Amino acid sequence: MKRRAVVGGTLALATMGLCGIAGAQVPEKKKVAIAVGGKNLFYYLPLTIAEQLGYFKAEGLDVEISDFAGGSRALQALVGGSADVVSGAFEHTISMQAKGQFIRAFVLQGRAPQIVLAVNTKTLPSYKTVADLKGKKIGVTAPGSSTNIMTNFVLAKAGLKPSDVSFVGVGAGPGAVSAFRSGQIDAIANLDPVISTLERAGDFKIVADTRKLKETEVVYGGPMPAGCLYTRQEFIDSNPVTTQALTNAMVRALKWLQAAGPSDIVKVVPESYLLGDRALYLDAWLKVREAISPDGTFPEKGAATALAMLKQFDKDLEGKNIDLPRIYTNDFVRKANVKYAKP
Structure with a gap:
């Protein structure tokens, strides 16, 4: 009788485990190609942290990061189809909409450009x-x-x-x-x-x-969103769980950076990032630290600031009505912050 009870309990636990697995949201696209322009820069540090500390893998993703000479080259990779997502500048979402291509930013890395x-x-x-x-x-x-x-x-x-x-x-x-x-x-x-x-x-x-x-x-003249993850709207629509997983990893990295000391960062980033001078790297980090977003949220007035800036010189924006709500979303970030409420 006891044996039967134990077996029954084991089966019940196994069934619960299987239900848990079945109920878990698995990314639609596990292998994701991310393009970045200048990965060694502090501008993209949250991306490196998420990669080096295994946060993407923890979300069930196999992320491949390709580094380009600049953000415009990374954007070209997305447009050309060799990248699924870009870690790049927020303002590209506006420039692309002016050209009839809708791309959307879904998690912020930097709340100041650092340029x-x-x-x-x-x-x-x-x-x-x-x-x-x-x-x-x-x-x-x-x-x-x-x-x-x-x-x-x-x-x-x-x-x-x-x-x-x-x-x-x-x-x-x-x-x-x-x-x-x-x-x-x-x-x-x-x-x-x-x-x-x-x-x-x-x-x-x-x-x-x-x-x-x-x-x-x-x-x-206002808050200026900077580095972020952005992609085509079609990618988000077709891969909402994958997009959420990417956001979760990035928000986790941002929260890690909020609690990390300079020496912690030096231990995580590749040696090549230091440009042969560890002390200088640490000094530079202290100069840009406040520019890193604490939680991945896009500021409410940031899109308007970016649009006003681009209108000063971008002829492609002349006569164009830009739908600002379509260039970014905080929906995925809100969920990620609930998941990682503590660093």
Whole structure:
């Protein structure tokens, strides 16, 4: 009788376990290709944390991350079909809608762009105002990327058009540092740790700095969403569980970063990210830390700020009515924050 009771109890437990498995939401697409432009940058640090700490795998995903020279190249991968999702700049969602392609951001990585526009005082020793950049070469991660977009905006505020300067793609690593130091470019728009590397070496004058929230609002006139995960609307519609799993992993990474110390981060990121100077990397982290989103939520007024910025110089937006609610959603983030209420 006892044996029968034990067997019956075991079967009941097994049945409950099977029901639990059957009831679990399995991602529709387990293998996901993510494109990113400059993965070593702090701009994309939450993505690296989610990857390195196994958060994507914990959500049942097999994520493959492809690194490109800049955000515009990553966007091209999505448009071309070689990537399912992009870890990139929020403003691309607006630019693409203007071209008739609906892509949507579903989890925020950065609440400030972290981009710094600076002048090379070696090639421009008499620089005084943005107007002095007319006819000069400006290094950006890649033409059309967020660094290019931010520079266009700063130029527009000074009465200059994008065609008044020459943009040079220099990437987001040692190549960017080399191009600046060798005088190949007169100014640079880039991110940390590249910016801190150049700043420490000298011959460097900051024109606009969006690593801090207050300074970002001064530059853009409002909250400016930055790095995020975005994809085609069709992908979200066809793969809602997969989209939720990606969001869960990213929100978990964001919460880990809120509690992590600089030494914790150094232990997790690849050695190549440090650019040969661990102390400098840690110093750069302290400069950009507040720019990282604490929970993945898009600010309510962020989309309007981004649209107003793009309208200053993007001719593709002329006469176009942009449906801002269609460029982002906080639905997946809300669920992820319930799941990971504690870091």
